[in-house]
Amino acid sequence: MVRLLFLVFFIGLFGVRSADAQTATDCDCFVKGVVKDRETNLPIAGALLSIKNTAKVAVTDAEGHYRIERLCQGNYVLECKIIGYKTARSTISLQHSAEENVNLNEDEVHLQDVEIVARRLSSLTQPAASLQNQALEQTRGQTLAGALQKIAGVTMLQTGASIAKPVIHGLHSNRILIINNGIRQEGQQWGSEHAPEIDPFIAKRLTVVKGAAGVRYGSDAIGGVILVEPAELPYKAVSVGGEINTVGFTNGRTGVLSGTLEGGINKWKGFGWRVQGTLKNGGNIQTPDYFLANTGVREQNFSVSGGYRSTKLGAEVFYSQFHTNLGIFSGSHIGSTSDLLNVIKNGEPFIKADFTRTIERPNQLVDHDLLKLKVYHQFSGNRVSLTFGRQYNQRAEYDLHGPQAAIKPALLFRITTLTGDMVLEHKPLKEITGQIGLSGLHQYNFTDGRPLIPDFEQSNAGAFVIERLVRQKWEWEAGLRYDLRWLHVYRFTGQTLDQRNHQFNSWSGTVGSVFNANARLVFRTNFGTGWRPPSVNELYSKGVHHGAAAYEEGEATLQPETAYNLQGNVEYTSERFRAEIGLFHNSIRNFIYLKPQPEPILTIRGAFPYFKYVQANATFSGADITTEWNMAPRWEHTGKISYLRAYDQAANDYLVAIPANRLENGFRYQISDAGPLHDSFVSIGHLWVAEQKRVPPNSDFMPPPAAYHLWSLQVGGDILLTEKQKITWDITAQNLFNAAYRDYLNRFRYYSLEQGRNVSVRLKWSF
Known part of the structure; x- marks a missing residue:
């Protein structure tokens, strides 16, 4: 097969x-x-x-x-x-x-400001892929990580059925920066179950920049960058418009409603505004054999933005609030070590649940507020922009056990982040164009409840320059950046305050080229360096992390990671065929990862898998291949291959928790191009995920699961109502044959199967 x-x-x-x-x-x-x-x-x-x-x-x-x-x-x-x-x-x-x-003729800036960040300020020589238009619409209702899996080389790290975060070429969490509407997203992203606090409905385009991108975006971007890009504000609109999205999923009986309303201001030329909101409600997820207890989800999100734009000046303000209540699979919280080992051995929870929408303990209540202000000025062929952001993230985690578990969170994290960026895009100096920038960040975090991570305060400062030279068929790019980070940690040993101070600094660099051999063939190469200081959880965590159903222990002597990333990319495009082949090799010195310990640990809150943070010199090598082939009139084939090999050089062995290789094939038939059922289609897709055999012996509590095949079927199109109104619809069946399987990157694969068949119906009314 x-x-x-x-x-x-x-x-x-x-x-x-x-x-x-x-x-x-x-x-x-x-x-x-x-x-x-x-x-x-x-x-x-x-x-x-x-x-x-x-x-x-x-x-x-x-x-x-x-x-x-x-x-x-x-x-x-x-x-x-x-x-x-x-x-x-x-x-x-x-x-x-x-x-x-x-x-x-000179005109106003046509792209929304965050698009300028994505297209003009990011590296032009690094491979990047985007989800937009119909491809993005067909992911509505999914998590951000779930949507990004449509891009080759991107997978997701899961904690149960409702919590996921994106993985790029095997790297995740603090090694992947997410730029949310031009602001560096900052929350409690250090945890494997701390999913990005972003409503994907705000995005008009999702872009993944693969590889070390530390020169433009600073420390931590050693694995890549994800750009969440809204549509530009309707500065020239003369009437109010918008869209209403509804999504229903059979698995979990989940319903999603999202709406957007936007327009200009007729009396004040150049002003635009937008209001957006999303509601989500789901119950227990079902595997092919049983329900997963306490896996419901609630979300209430909204955002509002407004701005002014002229030929020389522009300003924008954006505010968003994200609120979610996530149930944590109760079958992952077990009372004794022997019971835990039996569940892992049998692969099924002790107690089978029924369907319910009630979210009980253990669960997470997460709130995230983001405020952005951006201004720019264009003068004499130059452009200077200032961007300020404030974020407040509160995460309350409720345990399954304890006398006050129902009224008081066992863990309460409150983190406030202030960011500022200034970028000058200078006019061409003969043949050279480029940008010079300064960035800063100040962050403080307070923790209540049992001591998992201590309180901390963190400050970052950086400066960069990126220049570009274009000559005939060649494009050259080079950049340099310097960053400083100060970390102050406040923890108690008994009643005594133990204060620890850390200071980290390093250079980052990039050099790359693009060779446009002809109209069909393009070659890209890029070499970049990046670095990432250890985060507070890697240094000082010690205790039960209920959200991850694990006991985690840090190491205070960890050193910063340093990455050396080499990438090559070939793009071929003809009238009927397109192919992109990317090769990468990422060498990371002092790579930090959670290593499973030989035996689980028994605590007063139950028995849990035991993990420690350790370091190794690691290499990540692989390839991404994407093809699009118009086989015949109305027929199209798409294919994707993702191959990854991660190696621990010191131990002369493989690393744990690395995505398995995967292959996707999809066939699409265009039913009609016009008429009442405009742009209607039917498609069938297949995903094969290999068994991850490249793991150290006896390195995990359960061997990697077997390879699996997933099939999907989709039909959809547009219904044109008027010149300005249409309804976009699709019906999709994921895991069409209700296959029973486990995914290696799901932390809860120890306890249960993945979710079974899931049929979704999407309707969007644009007006």
């Missing part, structure tokens, strides 16, 4: 080469020209030119020149755009070649 799936994938990867080669010999036309500013008559570097309805693109060099090759004879629409100028379009007729010069 697996061999057949690989065969299907590689037929898609290589089977269209001969047809593409034949087309290429018949289509040797090209268009070239120069892009200039209409007022100053100066060349514009970095403008993007594209041939509409094709994959042909080009970027202007330092003198404003561009060239798009391998076009067939015919009529085309040439589009030219760049931030700060109005988009220009012109019709060209090709017999052999044409010269089309473009003069651009």
Whole structure:
């Protein structure tokens, strides 16, 4: 079966080469020209030119020149755009070649500010992938980590059925930065069950930047960056619009309702506003054989934003509140060591539950407030922006046992974070464009309840520079950054206050290139370094972590991690076929991880698996492959392969808790393109996840689970109501055949199976 799936994938990867080669010999036309500013008559570097309805693109060099090759004879629409100028379009007729010069008029910034962060300030030479439009719509109602699994190389670390956080090339938690609407998301992300406190409905696009990105984003970004990007505010809207999303899931009988309302202000040109909110309610999740007790979820989220934008000035304010109540599977809390070992041996909970929406102990109550203020000013070809953020995160964890467990949280974390960034994007210096920036962070955390982690105060300061050079088919990029971090820890030993101070500092660097061999083939290479100081839980945690159903112990002598990341990426695009192959090697000195201990530990709160934080020199190597093939009219095949190998060099053995290799295949048939059922389709997908055999012997409480196959079926489309209104719908069946399986990256795989079949219905009314 697996061999057949690989065969299907590689037929898609290589089977269209001969047809593409034949087309290429018949289509040797090209268009070239120069892009200039209409007022100053100066060349514009970095403008993007594209041939509409094709994959042909080009970027202007330092003198404003561009060239798009391998076009067939015919009529085309040439589009030219760049931030700060109005988009220009012109019709060209090709017999052999044409010269089309473009003069651009200066305009307001067209992309919403966070998109500028994602596209202009992140590395252009690092591989990145985005979820947007229909691909993003089909994930509505899922967690952020669940949605991002559609991107090759991204998996998720789970704690039961309702808590998940994203994993990029085997790295997660404090090694992955999440930029939420331009603000570095800061909460209690150090825990494996501390999922990102973000409502995915605020995003118009989710982007994953793979590899060390510490130069632009600072320490901790040694595994990658996730950009949660809202749509731009409707600054020019003359009427109120929005959308209403409803999602229903059969498994857990979960319902989701989310709405957005937005518009401009007619009397005040350049102002825009948006209000958004989400409600979610679900009950016990069901495996193929039984319900999982106390796995319900409640969410109430909202956000409001407003802004002003003109040619030279702009400002935006954004506020969001995230609130959730998460049940923790009660079958993971066991009274004795022998009972724990029996549950792990049998793989089933002692007590089988029925369906209920009631959330009892153990559970988590999480609140997260985020306030953002951003202003920018453009002058003499430069742009300076200031961004300030304040976040407050409160997490209350309630135990299953104890005389006051129902009224008083066993653990209460309250963390406040203040961030500030200043970025100058300077005008071109001959052939060089770039950015210079300063960033700062101040954070303080108070902990009540039993001593798992101590109170702490943390401050960060950093400065960076990133410069870019474009010459003909080559793009070069280099950057350098310096960071300082101060960590002050306050903990009690009996009645005595024990204060510990730590100071960390390091450089980060990046250098990369892009070679546009022709209109179809692009090569990217990037070498980056990053670092991450140990977090307070890795240094000082000691006790039962009920959310993770584990006893965790830190080590105060841990040293900062240092990463050296090398990546290569090849992209090939033709009229019918697209392929992207990425290779990576990440060497991390002093890699910190939770190592399972030989035996569980018995505490006054029950028996739990026992983990300690240790360090090793580790390497993470692998490949991501993505293909898209228009096999025939209305038929499309997509394929993804993710291969990862993680190694402990000191122990001369593999690492634990590393994602298994996986293969995906999907077939889609376009039923109709127009009419009442506009853009309707049906698709079938298959996911194969291998058994993780690369683990040290006797390194976990349970061997890695067997490989598994999951099938999905989806049908959907649009119903056009009026020119401005439509209903988007889809029905999806995940785990179509109700397979019984366990995932290696689920911390609760010791106690139960994964959830069974789950049918979802999505409806979106856009108006």
